[in-house]
Amino acid sequence: MKATTSILASGIAALLIGTAAPSFAVDADAAQALAKKSNCMKCHSVSAKKEGPSFKETAAKYKGKSDAEQKLVTHLTTNPKIKVDGKEEEHDNLKTKNDADVRNVVQWILSQ
Numbered sequence: 710m711k712a713t714t715s716i717l718a719s720g721i722a723a724l725l726i727g728t729a730a731p732s733f734a735v736d737a738d739a740a741q742a743l744a745k746k747s748n749c750m751k752c753h754s755v756s757a758k759k760e761g762p763s764f765k766e767t768a769a770k771y772k773g774k775s776d777a778e779q780k781l782v783t784h785l786t787t788n789p790k791i792k793v794d795g796k797e798e799e800h801d802n803l804k805t806k807n808d809a810d811v812r813n814v815v816q817w818i819l820s821q
């Protein structure tokens with residue numbers, strides 16, 4: 710009886726974890742490689758603030774926001790104007806034309 714209960718409990722736990730996991734499987738290696746190739750790491754780091762916010766900071770800013778992915782896809786594909794050292798510049802785009810690669814980087818940033 711006890712064993713049955715614990716099997717049931719772990720089954721429910723697995724189900725809950727399964728539901729909480731993102732529907733999109735992030736390929737962290739590919740995301741980092743593309744971010745490197747696109748010179749993103751010149752101004753960003755995963756955990757430290759450089760010219761731009763750390764990716765942890767960005768993930769925290771967008772946590773729980775349903776439009777997070779769309780906002781960041783736009784940010785990384787449309788060269789929005791940003792301020793670097795008080796000077797207006799165009800933010801770099803990711804060096805790819807592949808939408809799935811852009812989303813992979815965005816989800817990787819949001820998972821930091």
Ligand code: HEC
Pocket residue numbers: 744747748749750751752753760761762767770780781784785790791792793800801802803804814818
């Ligand atoms: C010349 C320096 C520089 C480079 C290169 C750069 N960024 Fe940024 N990035 C910034 C700055 C500065 C901001 C903050 C802009 C603001 O808040 O207006 C920013 C903001 C961001 C944000 C947060 C946007 C938001 O809505 O909060 C993300 C994510 C980001 N950059 C990712 C990237 C990626 C990915 C690349 C590579 C394609 C990249 N950045 C290249 C300087 C840079």
